Each structure stands twice: as C-alpha cells, then as structure tokens.
Amino acid sequence: MTPGLAAGLRRWGVPLVWLGLLLLASLGMAELEAVFRWLEPDSREVIYRRTEFLTLLGRHLLVVGVASLLAIVAGVGAAVLVTRPFGRDFLPLVAQFASMGQTFPPVAVLALAVPVLGFGTLPIIVALLLYGLLPIVRNSLAGLQGIDPAVHEAARGMGMSRGQVLRQVELPLAAPVILAGVRTSVTINIATAALGATVGASNLGDPIISGIVNGNTAYIVQGALLIGLLALTVDSAFERLLGWRRIRFR
Amino acid sequence: MRRDAPRPNRVLPLLMLVALAAWLGLVAVSVAPNRIVPGTGFRAHEVVGWAGALGACLPPLAVAVLAWHPSPARLRHALVLIVLLLMALPAWLGLAATRLVDPELPQARLGLGSAFWVLLFLLLLALIELRSRLALSRLVGWVLLVPVLLAWWLALASWLEPLALLQEYRARSDQFATAVWHHLALVGAAVGASLVIGVALALLMRPHAGLQRAGFGVLNFLQTIPSLALFGLLLAPLAWLGANVEWLAALGVRGIGWAPALLALIGYSLLPMVRNTFVALEGVDPAVIESARGMGMSRRQVFLQVRLPLALPVILEGVRITTVQAIGLTAVAALIGAGGLGGFIFQGLGQAAMDLVLLGALPILVMALVADALLGALSERLHPGGAR
Numbered sequence: 012m013t014p015g016l017a018a019g020l021r022r023w024g025v026p027l028v029w030l031g032l033l034l035l036a037s038l039g040m041a042e043l044e045a046v047f048r049w050l051e052p053d054s055r056e057v058i059y060r061r062t063e064f065l066t067l068l069g070r071h072l073l074v075v076g077v078a079s080l081l082a083i084v085a086g087v088g089a090a091v092l093v094t095r096p097f098g099r100d101f102l103p104l105v106a107q108f109a110s111m112g113q114t115f116p117p118v119a120v121l122a123l124a125v126p127v128l129g130f131g132t133l134p135i136i137v138a139l140l141l142y143g144l145l146p147i148v149r150n151s152l153a154g155l156q157g158i159d160p161a162v163h164e165a166a167r168g169m170g171m172s173r174g175q176v177l178r179q180v181e182l183p184l185a186a187p188v189i190l191a192g193v194r195t196s197v198t199i200n201i202a203t204a205a206l207g208a209t210v211g212a213s214n215l216g217d218p219i220i221s222g223i224v225n226g227n228t229a230y231i232v233q234g235a236l237l238i239g240l241l242a243l244t245v246d247s248a249f250e251r252l253l254g255w256r257r258i259r260f261r
Numbered sequence: 262m263r264r265d266a267p268r269p270n271r272v273l274p275l276l277m278l279v280a281l282a283a284w285l286g287l288v289a290v291s292v293a294p295n296r297i298v299p300g301t302g303f304r305a306h307e308v309v310g311w312a313g314a315l316g317a318c319l320p321p322l323a324v325a326v327l328a329w330h331p332s333p334a335r336l337r338h339a340l341v342l343i344v345l346l347l348m349a350l351p352a353w354l355g356l357a358a359t360r361l362v363d364p365e366l367p368q369a370r371l372g373l374g375s376a377f378w379v380l381l382f383l384l385l386l387a388l389i390e391l392r393s394r395l396a397l398s399r400l401v402g403w404v405l406l407v408p409v410l411l412a413w414w415l416a417l418a419s420w421l422e423p424l425a426l427l428q429e430y431r432a433r434s435d436q437f438a439t440a441v442w443h444h445l446a447l448v449g450a451a452v453g454a455s456l457v458i459g460v461a462l463a464l465l466m467r468p469h470a471g472l473q474r475a476g477f478g479v480l481n482f483l484q485t486i487p488s489l490a491l492f493g494l495l496l497a498p499l500a501w502l503g504a505n506v507e508w509l510a511a512l513g514v515r516g517i518g519w520a521p522a523l524l525a526l527i528g529y530s531l532l533p534m535v536r537n538t539f540v541a542l543e544g545v546d547p548a549v550i551e552s553a554r555g556m557g558m559s560r561r562q563v564f565l566q567v568r569l570p571l572a573l574p575v576i577l578e579g580v581r582i583t584t585v586q587a588i589g590l591t592a593v594a595a596l597i598g599a600g601g602l603g604g605f606i607f608q609g610l611g612q613a614a615m616d617l618v619l620l621g622a623l624p625i626l627v628m629a630l631v632a633d634a635l636l637g638a639l640s641e642r643l644h645p646g647g648a649r
Binding site for chain 2: 050100101103104107108111114115116117118119122123125126127130198201202205206209210216219220222223228231232234235236238239242243246
C-alpha cells in the first residue's frame with residue numbers, strides 16, 4: 012500500500028466504515044429476515060418491499076444534496092454580499108433574521124411549507140433549502156466578520172483586488188466556520204427530509220411511517236437503521252473535513 | 262444634497278416594494294364552500310377593486326419614502342405605519358370575509374392566500390429592521406406587538422367567524438387545549454430531567470478526561486441520529502419492557518406513547534445541556550476561584566457561592582437551546598402517539614386539510630419564539646452586572 016493511500020484511509024477510515032455499513036444494510040436487508048421475524052413474529056411481511064432500500068436511499072440523498080448545494084451557494088453568497096461595502100445596509104437585518112430563524116422548529120417549517128407549496132418532492136426541497144440557509148448564513152457571517160481587519164488591509168496593501176482578497180484571503184480564513192454551519196445544515200436536513208415522507212415525498216422516512224401506521228416494528232427499525240447510518244456517515248465525513256481544515260489553516 | 266443628509270436606508274424601500282408586488286400579484290384570500298372542496302383564490306383587486314387595492318399601497322409607499330431620507334423622527338413615523346399595517350391585516354381579512362363568504366352557507370370558509378403570508382413576513386422583517394435602526398430594546402420590540410395582538414384578538418372574537426383556521430379550532434377546542442398541555446408537559450419533563458441529569462453528568466465528568474471524551478462521544482452520536490429514527494428505534498425495546506416488566510406497564514410504558522418520546526427527548530437534550538454546563542463551569546476565571554479560596558472559603562462554598570452563580574447564565578443558555586429544540590422535537594413525537602400539537606400537523610397532512618396543519622404548526626412556532634425570548638432575557642438578566 013502506498014503511503015498516500017494509507018494516510019487517506021486513516022483519515023477517512025471512520026466515514027468509510029459507516030458508508031460500507033450503510034450500503035451493506037441497504038443491499039442486504041433481506042438477509043436479516045430471521046432477525047426481523049423474531050422482532051415481529053405476527054406480521055405477514057417483515058421486510059419492507061414496496062420500494063428498494065437503495066432507491067429510497069438515492070432519493071433521500073438527492074433531496075438533501077440538491078437542497079444543501081443550493082443552500083450553500085445562496086447562503087454563502089448572501090453572507091458575502093452583505094459584508095461588501097454596497098450590501099452593508101442589509102447586514103443587520105440578515106444577521107438578525109438568520110439567528111432568529113434558528114428557533115423555528117424544522118417540523119413547523121416543513122408543515123407551513125405544504126399549504127403554500129403543495130405536496131411532493133419539490134416542496135420538500137424548497138423547505139429544506141430555506142431552513143438549511145439559516146445556519147449557513149449565520150456561520151458565514153460569523154466567519155467573514157471574525158477576520159482581523161488588519162489581515163484584510165495587509166492583503167489590499169499587497170496590491171490584491173477586492174475579488175482576490177475575497178477568494179484568496181477571506182473565504183479560506185472563514186472556511187472552517189462556514190463548514191461547521193454547512194454540517195449543522197446538512198444534519199438537520201437529513202432528519203427533516205425523513206419527515207418529508209409524511210408530506211408525500213418518498214425516501215428513507217417511508218418505512219418508518221409505514222411501520223408506525225401498520226404497527227410493524229420491523230419496518231420502523233429498517234428505516235431508522237438506514238437513516239441513522241446515513242446521518243453517521245455524513246457527520247463523520249464532515250468531522251474529518253473540519254479536522255483537516257483546522258490543521259491546514261492553523 | 263445637504264451636507265448632513267443621512268444615507269438612504271435601502272432595506273425598507275426594497276421590503277416595501279416586494280410587499281406591494283405580492284399584494285397586487287399573489288392570491289390574497291381563498292374561499293371554499295366547505296372543508297373538502299379546494300378554495301377559489303382571489304387577488305386583492307378582485308376583493309376591493311383596483312381603487313381599494315392601489316389605495317392600500319399608499320402606507321407602504323410612505324414607509325419607503327420616509328426611509329429614503331431617514332432621520333430618527335421619520336423612522337419612528339415609519340415604525341408607527343408598520344404597526345398600523347400589521348393591525349390592518351385582520352381588518353382586511355374581515356372585509357374580505359364579508360364581501361366573499363356567503364352567510365347562507367355555514368360551512369363556507371375563508372383561507373389565507375400566499376400574499377397574506379408574504380405580507381406578514383415582510384412587515385415583521387420591516388419591524389425588526391426599524392427596531393435595530395432605532396436601537397430600541399428587545400422589550401420595546403415586544404411591546405410594539407401588543408396592539409397588533411389586540412387587533413387580532415378582537416378580530417378573531419368578533420368578525421373573523423368564517424376564517425378556516427378559526428373553524429378548525431372551534432371544531433376541536435377541547436382537543437387543542439389538551440394538545441397544548443401535553444406538548445408543554447412533555448417539553449417541561451424532558452428539559453427538567455435533562456437539566457438534572459446534565460448537570461450531574463457534567464460534574465461527574467469534570468475531573469476525568471477519559472470520561473469526558475467518552476461522554477461527549479456518546480452524546481454527539483445520539484444528537485446525530487435523526488429524531489424520527491430515534492423515536493422509531495425506541496419503540497421496540499419499550500414495547501418489550503411494557504409487556505414484560507409489570508411496574509413499568511402499570512406506569513403506562515408501552516412502545517407507543519409518551520415513554521419513548523420522553524426518552525428520546527431527554528437523549529437529545531442532554532448534549533446541549535451537558536456541553537453548556539461543562540463550558541460554563543470551566544469558563545470561570547481561575548483567578549476568581551483562587552481569591553475566593555484565599556479568602557478562606559471552603560471548596561463547597563467556592564462552588565455554591567462563586568463558581569455556580571458565575572456559570573449560571575451559560576447554563577441557562579443551554580436550557581434555552583434545549584427548550585427550543587424540545588418544542589420542535591415533541592411535534593415529531595406525535596407520530597409515535599405521544600400527543601401534543603404535532604398530532605394536528607400529521608392529521609392535517611393525512612387529510613390534506615391545510616388549516617388543521619396550521620392549527621398545529623403556528624402554536625409550535627409561537628411557543629418556540631416565546632421560549633427563546635423569555636429564557637434569553639432571563640440569562641441576560643442573570644449576567645454578573647445585570648442586563649447588558
């Protein structure tokens with residue numbers, strides 16, 4: 012094994028293990044039929060078969076991924092705009108709203124989105140996007156405003172243009188704080204997307220909801236297991252990413 | 262331009278222009294003959310005619326103009342206008358109800374359109390903006406909402422009879438009271454229990470570095486697992502306990518119900534509670550502790566009279582985070598039969614009755630905001646040296 016690969020494996024070992032377990036569980040759930048039969052001896056069916064687990068996982072990832080990507084672009088973009096000279100007027104309002112919006116419970120936001128946007132996958136994406144924006148905006152603002160003005164001035168004094176200062180100084184320095192916000196946002200989104208199963212979006216929340224409705228504990232455990240593994244995979248990946256950032260920019 | 266002319270405030274004019282576009286362009290209210298049939302949407306000018314709809318644009322335009330040449334006096338005028346506009350919203354709904362809803366049909370109902378929500382949101386943003394520009398305290402901000410709430414209360418009590426939200430409430434006012442009570446009881450029990458356990462854990466972990474790593478590892482792990490999954494995973498073991506342990510069954514522990522909900526809520530609440538307590542106790546300046554010891558205080562006295570009071574605001578910050586989080590999570594707990602306001606949300610989603618969803622979601626939102634404001638104010642007050 013080359014040293015680079017070994018170092019990479021050491022760094023990404025934990026997320027890779029979780030990812031492996033996640034894939035294994037979504038592909039081989041049927042192999043565990045005996046366990047689920049023991050859990051739920053009276054039900055006719057003990058493995059959720061309405062949709063493949065891998066398909067559900069894919070849909071879950073798609074919804075969270077699209078919403079998170081858009082939220083990152085819009086959130087970091089908004090934070091950059093309101094910290095530029097021409098956007099400063101909007102800074103107090105955006106900062107106050109981003110910190111106040113954190114108190115809105117995700118379920119309530121999701122529920123309020125349905126009357127306005129309707130049932131289905133698109134409303135979920137919009138709701139997740141809007142809600143996921145708040146931690147990203149708040150952390151991006153904190154990161155960008157936390158930079159020592161002297162650093163900014165030194166970069167300008169070296170003859171860098173405003174755009175260069177933003178790209179080569181401000182954003183890299185703020186990156187760890189921004190990434191922490193992205194992590195919060197994605198973690199909340201994975202959980203909230205599962206609730207999307209109650210508003211007509213099909214994803215890993217489906218087996219849980221179906222299990223609760225039909226009183227089938229085996230379904231619930233299957234859905235919960237996969238969502239839990241997905242959350243742990245993503246969260247541990249972010250932890251590695253943050254640890255690595257911290258070392259690089261210390 | 263005069264030398265002392267202040268820079269124009271561009272935020273308020275932008276908010277007001279978007280508000281006007283929403284007012285003229287989006288559906289303001291919808292009317293349905295009964296609960297099942299989807300409503301017909303009406304724009305503002307379809308209710309009061311173009312003259313009325315355009316006339317209503319004058320106050321927001323005035324706010325925009327006042328803000329373009331801001332001075333404290335002008336911004337105060339703008340603030341008054343915004344509060345008046347917020348008070349006018351229920352009156353506007355009442356007007357729409359008398360014009361559109363047939364009094365012969367007792368089942369007919371008035372729904373809130375997207376224009377209404379956008380307007381409410383933008384007006385509240387304008388209120389926040391003005392409050393921060395005028396450097397008004399939080400308290401004044403809340404006081405400003407009192408006339409608005411009074412206007413709403415008056416409208417709901419007298420002429421908003423056909424409002425769909427109100428009709429849903431009327432149909433289940435007893436259930437609503439029980440749900441609010443259950444919700445608050447679950448949140449209170451979870452926060453109370455996690456406060457006791459959390460402080461105990463933090464004190465236990467303080468002297469042992471190994472225990473700290475392990476403890477925070479477990480709590481972080483718990484916090485990562487989505488609520489729906491954790492509620493689900495707790496169903497099976499608790500159902501087993503309820504079926505096999507007699508005294509637990511007598512207490513009402515079953516797979517479905519308050520037991521798994523409370524357990525999961527406490528599990529989630531522990532991380533912010535332990536972390537804040539820990540940080541708070543560690544954050545006390547060692548020099549202060551040393552001088553207290555030097556004054557001849559015993560360890561116990563130092564802890565109770567110096568460390569704890571100094572740490573209290575940060576611990577309360579943990580209580581605030583935990584409470585707000587628990588209010589939201591309790592809504593999810595309704596899915597496993599724990600009761601509470603989440604029940605209305607999921608019932609409403611199941612029946613595609615959006616006003617029932619609102620009946621659950623709006624109080625949860627209000628509860629979270631009020632809890633956040635109250636506990637935030639309390640922790641500010643407890644800061645050494647009083648309110649900041």
